Amino acid sequence: MIQRRTLLGGAMAATLTALAPPALGRSAPTDKRLVFIMLRGAVDGLSILAPIGDPAFASQRGELGEDYGSAPRAGHDFAFHPELKNLAALYAKGDCLAHHAIASNYRERSHFDAQNVLESGGTRPYELRSGWLNRALAVDDQAPPTAMALATSIPLALRGPTPVSSYAPSHVPEASEDLMRRVSMLYAGDEQLHGLWESALETRELTGDDATKDLRNAEKSGQLAASLMRGDAGARVLMIEINGWDSHSRQVGQLNRMLRSYDALIGALQTGLGSDWANTLIISATEFGRTVKPNPSRGTDHGTAGAALLMGGSVNGGQVLGDWPGLADSQLYEGRDLKPTASLESLFAGAVADQFAMVPSKAAQRMFPGQAVTPMQDLLKG
Secondary structure, eight states: OOOGGGTTTTHHHHHHHHHSOOOOOSOOSOSOEEEEEEETTOOOHHHHEEOTTSTTHHHHHGGGGTTOSSSOEETTTEEEOTTOHHHHHHHHTTOEEEEEEEEOSOOSOOHHHHHHHHHHOOSSTTSOSSOHHHHHTTSSSSOOOOEEEESSSOOGGGOSSSOOEEOOOOOOTTOOHHHHHHHHHHTTTOHHHHHHHHHHHHHHHHTSTTGGGSHHHHHHHHHHHHHHHOSTTSOSEEEEEEOOOOOSBOHHHHHHHHHHHHHHHHHHHHHHHGGGGGGEEEEEEESOOBBSSOOTTBSOOBOSOEEEEEESTTBOOSEEESOOOOOSGGGSBTTTBOOOOEEHHHHHHHHHHHHTTOOHHHHHHHHSTTSOOOOOOSOBOO
16 A cells, blocks of 8 residues: 555655755854855846946936936945845945946856856856855865855856755656645645645745746745854855846836845845844856947847945945946947946955955965956955
8 A cells, every 4th residue: 555655756755855954064163154146147237226427327228227216325326226125225224335347357248158257267168167156165274164055956156176055946747736736635634744845845936947036936035045044053155046137128127027026035035144144245246237228129238347246244335336437438348338347256256255254365366266366355344
């Protein structure tokens, strides 16, 4: 006779195993926490943080610059996108720092190549097979901090010699909603398996491909990320990927939805971390920016420089950094893009080194081999 505890064999058993909370071990060697949020698809940094003080902003951006009249300000010359209410509040209290006109060393416009360079920390696409974030875990001789990815597989930035884990469900092949409902009913009276199955279903929903596009799921994803990092046994390094930022047409509506969810995730992450927020650094970046002028489809095309964000209680926030290049036609990179005046590699090296009390030059050399990276200073408090 088939019993309830053996019914789930095969794919479903593997799903439950994959969804069980990972064993993160005993207390970590540091109280500091780092979250790297990879925004895949090239976010328009001029929409995230609009340079409203630039004389050419209104004429160059057209429809894309119309919604910033009452948007929350970041200093005199910039304004957050109206949907970034949590980020604006963090900026106001000194827990958010923005760096504009920044890019990796990559200067072409291929999503895949740009993402590879951004994650690997190489000088050209596919030069390195490990990621800068994994290499950062082993800069010093001390035990590396526990690291994991909130993803179905480990992203390139976290791949390398230091062991890391990922936390996401296995997708049940061809599992209909009716089957899922029947299994839920079958385990309703089982004290042990009912809770595990319900947790599996919820986490499957949270970490699906479109999880962060829905506001409710974005909030739950932030809560899940925080739960994996809280307390003495929580992970100290976590990577989150958010897809869907390529906005070649009808950008206004698309970015409104995406940024609303992104902002909700950040807010839930802050709330969920509680007192651990004070020791947290969040780095948020994308592979490249987008064109300054909108295209005929009311979107933007692949560009060069954009904006990166640092958030958390560790951040020396309330400021916008960067050597602003200007938006006039004569000031654009190749006549179309925001010109890069700072390096993401320098931002990453400086922020990570300060967060984990590393020697900055040593951290930069380890994270970005073969590059002359000067770590940025004064990004964090203390």
